[in-house]
Amino acid sequence: MLTVTAENKSKAYLSAIPVLTFTYSGFVYGESASVIDTEPSASTDAQESSAVGDYPITVGGGSDDNYDFTYIDGTLAITKIPQSVSFTAFPLTIHVNETFQLEAASTSGLAVTYESQDPQVARVTGSELTGVSNGTVVIRAYQQGDDNYSAAEATITVEVISSFDNILHLFTPNNDGFNDRWEIPDLGSYGKCDVRVYNRWGKLVFKSPDYHNEWDGTSNGADLPAAAYYYVIKTENSGTLTGTVNIVR
Secondary structure (H helix, E strand, O other): OEEEEEOOEEEEOOOOOOOOOEEEEOOOOOOOHHHOOEOOEEEEOOOOOOOOEEEEEEEEOOEOOOOOEEEEOEEEEEEOEOOOEEEEEOOOEEEEOOEEEOEEEEOOOOOOEEEEOOOOOEEEEOOEEEEOOOEEEEEEEEEOOOOOEOOEEEEEEEEEEOOOOOOOOEEOOOOOOOOOOOOOOOHHHHOOEEEEEEOOOOOEEEEEOOOOOOOOOEEOOEEOOOEEEEEEEEEOOOOEEEEEEEEOO
16 A cells, blocks of 8 residues: 655745645555556646635546555645835925825735825825825825735825925915915025025024024014015025015915
8 A cells, every 4th residue: 555645835826836746655675656557646726826825736546556545635825925016106295285196006906095194294085195284294005915915015205395386485474384484495405505584674584504494484583574575595506595585474
């Protein structure tokens, strides 16, 4: 009596079926598989596209004049595979109350879900991103996986700008979360900026040796009146910039 045991195998979802093998036990007189008239064969019903799970490996079909056969099945374990998520459309910056349709895709083809990690700066409804208040926010696109794919995610960082395009010359510091601070467009491109702001009589009302868009229309803690103010910006990369900025309340 020979015992033929199918060996356990494993493969990742969508990969090729591995070579199925088996072992013998019970040969006598030093004989081996070479004496078998018709060797058994192993098979499984699993396919490359079969879902994750365990599938039997059966063995049978052997015959010999001197040996009888007992067969023991094995198992083919199909395991999950990773997927990746990537953004295909997203903004680097967005204004308060502006919207943008986010786009991201997974390599599995499964649907992607979006979320904002700080809804007070920007919120996400479905795939629509909306700026809420000034700041930076991490937006996450994720696919939670299924029976065949592991979970995956991707993140981006979006800056929400509480201003309009003309804010270099006008801002409205009334604490409504929109245009409350004097924001110099593309400030980072100028390098370090020394900022001085004067009223119409030439009195210095604000200064910063390293400006980071922080002026809120106050001077020594008091609100400045609505008016035009003269600025001088000494930049690291672009020389000196001068002009007028209006406070509107």
